[in-house]
Amino acid sequence: MSFNDVREVQEKLEGAGYVTSREIATVVFLASVTDKPILVEGPAGVGKTELAKAISRALGLQLIRLQCYEGLDESKALYEWEYAKQLLYTQMVKEKIGDVIAGAHNLKDAVDKIASHEDAFFSERFIQPRPLLQAISSEERVVLLVDEVDKADPEFEAFLLELLSDYQVTIPELGTKTAKVIPYVLLTSNNYRDMSDALKRRCIHIYIDYPERDLEFRIVKLKLPEISDTLAARIVDAVRAIRELGLKKNPCISETIDWARSLVALSVESIDSRVLADTLNMICKYRADAQMVKANAASVLK
Amino acid sequence: MVNAILKFVACCRTAGYRVSTSEVVDCISQLALINMLNEDEFRSVLRANFAKSRREQAQFDRLYRLYFHELRQDIDLDDTDATPQKMDQLIEQLQKQVRGSENHEAILDFLSGDPMGFLELIRRVQTEEADPEQGRKFNLGPLASRLMVMVQLNDTRSRIDRIIEENPFDYREETRGNLRRRFREQMDRAYDILLREPRPHNEGVQQRTHEQYLGQLGERPFSALTPQEIERVRELIDRLVRKLKDIMSRRYASSSRGVLDAKRTIRAAGRYDGVPIDIRFRKKPPKRGKIVTLCDISSSVFSAARFMLNILYSLQECFTRVHSFIFVNRPVEVTKVLEEEEINHAIVKVLREMDIDYNAQTDYGETFRQFRKNHMDTLNKKTTLIIIGDARSNYFHPEDRILEEMREKCRRLIWLNPEPESAWNTGDSEMFAYKAHCHELRECRNLNQLVAFVEELIL
Known part of the structure; x- marks a missing residue:
């Protein structure tokens, strides 16, 4: 499953409920054709994670998500041996051991005979695949989302390199596993720290900013078809004005939508300073921010 | 096309970007896949491959505008007067005059559509480190070298005016007016680059205020x-x-x-025939x-x-x-x-x-x-x-x-x-x-x- 041209990307993503700019669509299209991962950067709440979800919906692919955090290691990201299961199997086949070592004349022979069977316990049967291995070993194309990769340690980033350049991973006991179908990979980053050059080099980079006015308007209309054009336009203008105030945390797109949704639920027709004050906690998550917006209500609602 | 991209990459590198060969190869192969006549797509491919962090994007955009819009005026279609060729003729004349001065030649190359030398010059001025060997410290270094370039720009400008006045190739009055205008635009651009260094975008920087605490x-x-x-x-x-x-x-x-680590306890118990003698806990943070x-x-x-x-x-x-x-x-x-x-x-x-x-x-x-x-x-x-x-x-x-x-x-x-x-x-x-x-x-x-x-x- 992939896209044929940039136009189609835009249409399909919009069908999946995600309105994009041409730039984003171009990058998505290129990534799907050239099998390269996308590194998505941008402020919180502009729809970085949502982009991956929309792609998976648009192409009808399964989404595998790996949430990164400090201290994430291979056993949580790639695979883990299931010790308990191995132990259980050992208990169950205990009686069989007699058959295996039957005919051995001394201890060395017996150990050799057992050793020739040890593959049975380090086989795929006892592997618990984690997101990365799932994505690699999937029979069908999947969308792999590595979320907030900047939160993971630099060591983990280095480990990702093998995966991203060759789409293969190495499990010491089993050897190297190569992807049957190359997954569609997206990495998102909040700019908490810079990614290494080696990682950047392997990715196509895109920075998603707060959307242009028209784009945001279309997003609101798409998510809330019942909203009137004038109200949607007022909401978008107000949010854009609020972003200009320089708050601690700028309202993001999802908050714009939440606010629009609550205004529709309250069946408000136009926004005045009273409505703004009443519904402010939908868009401002700090008290200082809320006070600042209230103080500047006149310029916000202009 | 490949040539134009490679020249642009060279400019990017002179301006201080680390662009690797593999990124150039990627970019060119990706260009074949898109509709290159659509500028949004073209620019986003270049940007996605060459400026891979938000902090680099402001400068990239300026470089892009300079390289693909402002310098490429010879593609002007309704120009029947062949101004570009005439500009080239004049520049050739000037090059004879300033032979030997590296900076002047860089400025003339810039006028004829090759910004590399000039960008390199600007970068040297902007990133110059003070000479540590100097006995007395002197903080006018960057300012002085910037002034130097400015003087050379002015010098070039007056040479151009003079050569248009002298009119060695007998152009018509209208052509000369065109030339004068073109050169002036280009010189203004060169000034702009010299004087305005774009600051990188950095929305990531956190500036927080604080709560009241100890009265x-x-x-x-x-x-x-x-x-x-x-x-x-x-x-x-x-x-x-x-x-x-x-x-x-x-x-x-x-x-x-901490919490009991069941997995490791079971595994350790394996050594004692399933009896959990050795109890394991989760590690310290x-x-x-x-x-x-x-x-x-x-x-x-x-x-x-x-x-x-x-x-x-x-x-x-x-x-x-x-x-x-x-x-x-x-x-x-x-x-x-x-x-x-x-x-x-x-x-x-x-x-x-x-x-x-x-x-x-x-x-x-x-x-x-x-x-x-x-x-x-x-x-x-x-x-x-x-x-x-x-x-x-x-x-x-x-x-x-x-x-x-x-x-x-x-x-x-x-x-x-x-x-x-x-x-x-x-x-x-x-x-x-x-x-x-x-x-x-x-x-x-x-x-x-x-x-x-x-x-x-x-x-």
Whole structure:
């Protein structure tokens, strides 16, 4: 499953409920054709994670998500041996051991005979695949989302390199596993720290900013078809004005939508300073921010 | 097409981007897949491959506009007068006149559509490091070389005017008017590039305000505290430190006893035939990182820096290591003294005995240069670098590129500025030059701000 041209990307993503700019669509299209991962950067709440979800919906692919955090290691990201299961199997086949070592004349022979069977316990049967291995070993194309990769340690980033350049991973006991179908990979980053050059080099980079006015308007209309054009336009203008105030945390797109949704639920027709004050906690998550917006209500609602 | 891209890549590299060959190959193969006549698509392919962080995008956009829009005027379709060829003729004439002067030739190349030489020249001017061999320090270097280029630009401009006046190829009056206009536009652009260096976008930088904490005292600027108040502040700090340590140790104690790790217990029990003799617990949380502080101790800043050091050293066990440097015009390592002595004595001792020239002028550029030379190995990916200073560098070269190098070496770079935010970038403050390279930037004038910062740092 992939896209044929940039136009189609835009249409399909919009069908999946995600309105994009041409730039984003171009990058998505290129990534799907050239099998390269996308590194998505941008402020919180502009729809970085949502982009991956929309792609998976648009192409009808399964989404595998790996949430990164400090201290994430291979056993949580790639695979883990299931010790308990191995132990259980050992208990169950205990009686069989007699058959295996039957005919051995001394201890060395017996150990050799057992050793020739040890593959049975380090086989795929006892592997618990984690997101990365799932994505690699999937029979069908999947969308792999590595979320907030900047939160993971630099060591983990280095480990990702093998995966991203060759789409293969190495499990010491089993050897190297190569992807049957190359997954569609997206990495998102909040700019908490810079990614290494080696990682950047392997990715196509895109920075998603707060959307242009028209784009945001279309997003609101798409998510809330019942909203009137004038109200949607007022909401978008107000949010854009609020972003200009320089708050601690700028309202993001999802908050714009939440606010629009609550205004529709309250069946408000136009926004005045009273409505703004009443519904402010939908868009401002700090008290200082809320006070600042209230103080500047006149310029916000202009 | 490939040629045009390669030339653009060369420009990017001259302007300081690290563009690898594999990225160029990717970019060219991707261009074949899109509709190149649509400029949005074309630009996003270039941008996605060459400017891979937000901080680089502002400059990339300018370079792109320059290269693909402003210099390529010879593609003008309705130009029947063949102005470009005539421009070339004139430039050739001029080249004969200025043979030998590298800068002049770069400027003429720029006029004829090849900006490489000129960009290189500008980059040299902007990133020039002061000559460390110089006996006396001289902070006019960058200014002087910029002036030099400006003079050469003016010189070229007057030569062009003269040659159009002389009219060696007998052009019509209208053509000459066209030429004059074209050349003037191009020269204006060259000026623009010289004078306006775009600051990188950096929305990632965090600037937070703070809650009220310890009442009025916490809001007083450090510089306005009386001696008695300083004692009070010390008491407050002591109390705070005890509280923080309590919180920290509680976290450690509970987590080291921690949750039973069933998986590892079962596995260990395997050795005793399934009897869980050896009970395993989850590990302690990972150790705290390393801290490196770099404190300006010129009088204006030191009152804030000493409290900062005071708190950090009282909390030493929360970090694996605290390295400290102080500087006026070069960094001096004071880690040892601060570790061995009680903190307040240590500070007095440092000020009295260390080899520091208080009468020197504060020089951030020199400090960064020395730091890079002697102490760069204290930074690694587990280090948080905290710089405390007002960024007032007496108009010496700020060396913000070295700060960028330092940013790349460490995990986080945090700048605490004891001046009110409204005073940043006034006078000789270089705060905005440094701002682009910090992960976090805070005003730190009083105890509340300091406390908020430290709490966030360790909890």
